[in-house]
Amino acid sequence: MSESFPRLLARTRRFSLGVPRGFTIAPDGRRVVFLRTQSGTDPVTCLWELDTTNHVERLVVDPRALDADDENLPPEEKARRERSREQAGGVVGYTTDSAVSRAVFALSGGLYLTELAAGETRKIPTDPGVIDPRISPDGRKVAYVQGGSLHVYDLETDQGTTLAEPESDTVTYGLAEFIASEEMDRMRGYWWSPDSDRLLVERADEAPVQTWHIADPANPAKPAADQRYPAAGTPNATTELFVLGLDGSRTAVPYEQEYLTTADWDAHALSIVTMSRDQKSLKLFTVDPETGASTLVREDTDPAWVDVFTGVPGHLDDGSLVWIAAENHGYRLIVGDTPVTPPTLQVRDVLDVDGDTVLFRASGDPTEIQLWTWDGTSLMPVSTQSGVYSGRLRGGVGVLTEQSLEKEGVSTTVVLPSGMTIPIPSRAERPGLDLRVSVGRAGTRDLSTAVVFPSWHEQGSRKLPVLMDPYGGPHGQLVQQRYGAYLTSQWFAEQGFAVIVADGRGTPGRGPDFDRAVLNDLADPPLEDQIDALQGVAQQYPDDLDLSKVAIRGWSFGGFLAALAVLRRPDVFHAAVAGAPVTDWRLYDTCYTERYLGHPDEQPEVYDQSSLFADAAKLERPLLLIHGLADDNVVAAHTLRLSSALLAAGRPHSVLPLSGVTHMTPQEVVAENLLLLQVDFLKKSLGL
Numbered sequence: 001m002s003e004s005f006p007r008l009l010a011r012t013r014r015f016s017l018g019v020p021r022g023f024t025i026a027p028d029g030r031r032v033v034f035l036r037t038q039s040g041t042d043p044v045t046c047l048w049e050l051d052t053t054n055h056v057e058r059l060v061v062d063p064r065a066l067d068a069d070d071e072n073l074p075p076e077e078k079a080r081r082e083r084s085r086e087q088a089g090g091v092v093g094y095t096t097d098s099a100v101s102r103a104v105f106a107l108s109g110g111l112y113l114t115e116l117a118a119g120e121t122r123k124i125p126t127d128p129g130v131i132d133p134r135i136s137p138d139g140r141k142v143a144y145v146q147g148g149s150l151h152v153y154d155l156e157t158d159q160g161t162t163l164a165e166p167e168s169d170t171v172t173y174g175l176a177e178f179i180a181s182e183e184m185d186r187m188r189g190y191w192w193s194p195d196s197d198r199l200l201v202e203r204a205d206e207a208p209v210q211t212w213h214i215a216d217p218a219n220p221a222k223p224a225a226d227q228r229y230p231a232a233g234t235p236n237a238t239t240e241l242f243v244l245g246l247d248g249s250r251t252a253v254p255y256e257q258e259y260l261t262t263a264d265w266d267a268h269a270l271s272i273v274t275m276s277r278d279q280k281s282l283k284l285f286t287v288d289p290e291t292g293a294s295t296l297v298r299e300d301t302d303p304a305w306v307d308v309f310t311g312v313p314g315h316l317d318d319g320s321l322v323w324i325a326a327e328n329h330g331y332r333l334i335v336g337d338t339p340v341t342p343p344t345l346q347v348r349d350v351l352d353v354d355g356d357t358v359l360f361r362a363s364g365d366p367t368e369i370q371l372w373t374w375d376g377t378s379l380m381p382v383s384t385q386s387g388v389y390s391g392r393l394r395g396g397v398g399v400l401t402e403q404s405l406e407k408e409g410v411s412t413t414v415v416l417p418s419g420m421t422i423p424i425p426s427r428a429e430r431p432g433l434d435l436r437v438s439v440g441r442a443g444t445r446d447l448s449t450a451v452v453f454p455s456w457h458e459q460g461s462r463k464l465p466v467l468m469d470p471y472g473g474p475h476g477q478l479v480q481q482r483y484g485a486y487l488t489s490q491w492f493a494e495q496g497f498a499v500i501v502a503d504g505r506g507t508p509g510r511g512p513d514f515d516r517a518v519l520n521d522l523a524d525p526p527l528e529d530q531i532d533a534l535q536g537v538a539q540q541y542p543d544d545l546d547l548s549k550v551a552i553r554g555w556s557f558g559g560f561l562a563a564l565a566v567l568r569r570p571d572v573f574h575a576a577v578a579g580a581p582v583t584d585w586r587l588y589d590t591c592y593t594e595r596y597l598g599h600p601d602e603q604p605e606v607y608d609q610s611s612l613f614a615d616a617a618k619l620e621r622p623l624l625l626i627h628g629l630a631d632d633n634v635v636a637a638h639t640l641r642l643s644s645a646l647l648a649a650g651r652p653h654s655v656l657p658l659s660g661v662t663h664m665t666p667q668e669v670v671a672e673n674l675l676l677l678q679v680d681f682l683k684k685s686l687g688l
Contacts, residue, residue, distance in 0.1 A: 006491070006675040006676055009671065009675070015431060016428070017039070017088060017428060018040035019409065019427075020401075021035050023399045024100055024392075029395040031051060032052060032397075033048070035091060039427050045063075047061035052414055057424065060116060061114055063089075066112065077106070077131050079632075082632065082662055082663065087664065093132075096116075098139070100116065102115060102116065106131060111124040113155065126144070126146065129146045129147055136196035137193075138196040143174070145173070145174040148171060149164060149165045150190060168205075171207075173190075173202070177239060183591040184591065186260075193270075198244060198246060200265055202260065206237045208235035208237065209228040213226060225632075229589070230589055232588060232597070241260065242292075251290070258277035260273070262313075264314070270286065271297075272285050279305040279591070279595045282306040283296060283298075283300075284298050300325050304516045304519045309324040309350070311351060311352075311360070316335065318356070324347050333362075333374060335376075343511075348361040351371075354394055356375060359372075359393040368481050369388045370389055371400065386481045388402075399412065399413070399414055399424075403484060407483060409426050412425075433487060433494070435490055436452060436453045436490065437451065448503045448509070449503075449537060451499070452493045463544060463546040464498040465688060466499075466547065467497040467552070467553065468534060468550065468553070468562075468565075468573075469492065470503075471557055473506055473522065474595075474596065477503055477509050492679065497551075504532075506522070520596070521606070527565060550572060550573055551575040551576065552575075553682070555579035556582070559580050560612070564612060564615075570620050576624070578625050579626040580638075580639075583612045583641060585597055588634065619646055620651075626655075627657060627658065628662050630661055631662050631663045634663060639655065656677065
């Protein structure tokens with residue numbers, strides 16, 4: 001390779017640049033619109049269209065041709081991209097009308113409209129700072145948020161209207177609040193009606209939320225950024241819903257529970273889903289848009305917590321509800337009131353409802369995510385080979401994305417009703433690594449585990465130092481049947497380590513019981529399972545692992561787990577790198593933390609057990625703490641307070657502060673050097 005793997009990993013945004021994504025299928029199936037950068041190192045995302053009749057793809061929008069400065073983003077858009085972990089630039093999101101004849105998107109705070117057939121794009125005259133534009137189903141109007149206000153622009157008359165303005169600087173209309181976007185995968189705050197004459201709109205008021213101040217110590221002349229952060233046990237933003245008519249009407253849609261998890265407005269119903277603060281109740285309502293009155297459709301309850309799934313609610317052509325819920329120890333697809341999947345098949349999400357066909361993803365083997373359909377009478381597997389799949393479905397035309405251990409990258413295929421397939425090429429860079437990974441089960445709990453050896457290692461020839469490389473917590477599954485999951489682990493292996501990646505209790509893919517094993521304890525079960533996996537792999541490879549030299553590294557929850565490992569089990573772990581670790585769960589957000597640990601005022605001992613400060617005096621192994629000082633998700637106070645506790649206990653440790661870096665560490669030089677510094681620290685700490 002012409003450049004090192006760490007530099008290439010950073011430059012390609014973890015090899016995501018150049019991969020097709022964001023697919024929209026035209027109703028007649030003759031066109032597929034999608035996003036892709038022009039190369040694997042080009043961070044500017046373009047809008048493309050594939051003609052399925054002649055198999056020709058066409059570049060529709062190149063942001064460079066529009067002379068848009070992608071660095072000049074409104075603060076709200078920067079926050080949205082941080083929440084969605086978006087690392088590219090350019091057209092990173094778009095919406096189309098129902099006919100897929102027009103598309104709208106935002107670039108550098110400006111609003112743009114593209115006529116897809118003609119390939120013509122024009123900038124709509126608006127004030128700067130446009131966020132999340134969405135075109136109406138009939139293609140005649142565009143709604144967007146700017147300055148906390150919700151506006152609608154009429155494309156026929158070229159006139160703009162303000163539907164709602166914030167009453168104070170803590171109020172926004174049409175934007176998802178922090179908790180919705182960070183913890184519930186809801187990135188939007190308004191929904192068009194099918195008739196394009198009104199919208200369901202969220203009003204969020206952050207006044208009750210405490211203000212934190214994210215400073216930049218490397219630039220003392222720069223004021224600290226104010227951040228409304230709802231830490232565990234503190235107030236959330238207040239959210240309300242209104243149906244706003246283009247005629248100026250305003251109808252309140254009251255609901256009682258704390259969280260609005262999602263909403264949907266299709267031809268059958270205006271639906272909203274709410275969840276209680278303790279997350280033990282989830283309610284689905286239909287709403288009368290004329291009066292705002294709600295009718296309860298179903299309520300799901302759970303003594304531990306209820307789960308929020310993407311893609312639901314939905315409806316079949318006959319109006320039957322499409323839903324996902326935990327029943328009989330499994331996550332099951334429900335149509336009407338009937339579960340249509342067995343409890344052994346763990347449903348992940350619903351991707352599309354096309355007439356009477358539901359396209360969804362599910363796992364039998366937790367390391368695989370397969371595509372399935374329910375056609376009203378039977379379940380059918382869409383994908384049949386081992387791997388991780390996703391897709392779209394409309395008008396009988398499908399888009400299928402595939403990742404596997406046998407092939408690098410992501411392959412994308414359009415599948416026509418005739419069975420003919422059309423590839424959409426990826427332009428991603430090749431990693432240039434010789435992957436040596438074995439995926440299986442290990443330990444007494446039969447944990448999903450991947451073992452990664454150096455490409456030059458011959459089994460049984462020598463014992464290698466061990467590097468545990470987990471995430472290890474809720475929402476984060478690392479052990480999957482796909483090549484891209486192990487690139488960084490393989491690079492660490494090439495530096496002389498046997499790398500073990502293990503998904504313990506609480507990680508997705510194995511069903512509700514496995515998930516709920518971390519209730520009231522985010523520390524002991526995840527840590528015990530890393531040890532269990534390590535010991536299980538050592539039994540499988542007795543001549544290849546040196547258990548006297550075991551290190552662990554991780555980021556976010558994985559960083560918490562790495563620090564926890566050397567603090568509580570120094571007999572097993574001999575060095576740790578903890579990146580952006582949660583060290584005190586009282587400092588993390590309401591929705592995530594309270595789901596697993598309850599309210600800190602009601603269960604303070606649970607929070608103490610799952611936090612690290614009380615263990616500071618136990619540190620006897622090398623520990624490197626890394627944290628971005630601009631992190632607004634896991635704030636730098638986590639690392640700084642743990643460092644203070646370690647100093648007070650007289651325990652030596654290392655801290656690497658990253659000035660101007662957020663939770664994602666997108667900067668190329670930073671991302672590259674972080675890997676190199678970690679290897680250097682681990683080798684020195686283990687005496688290699």
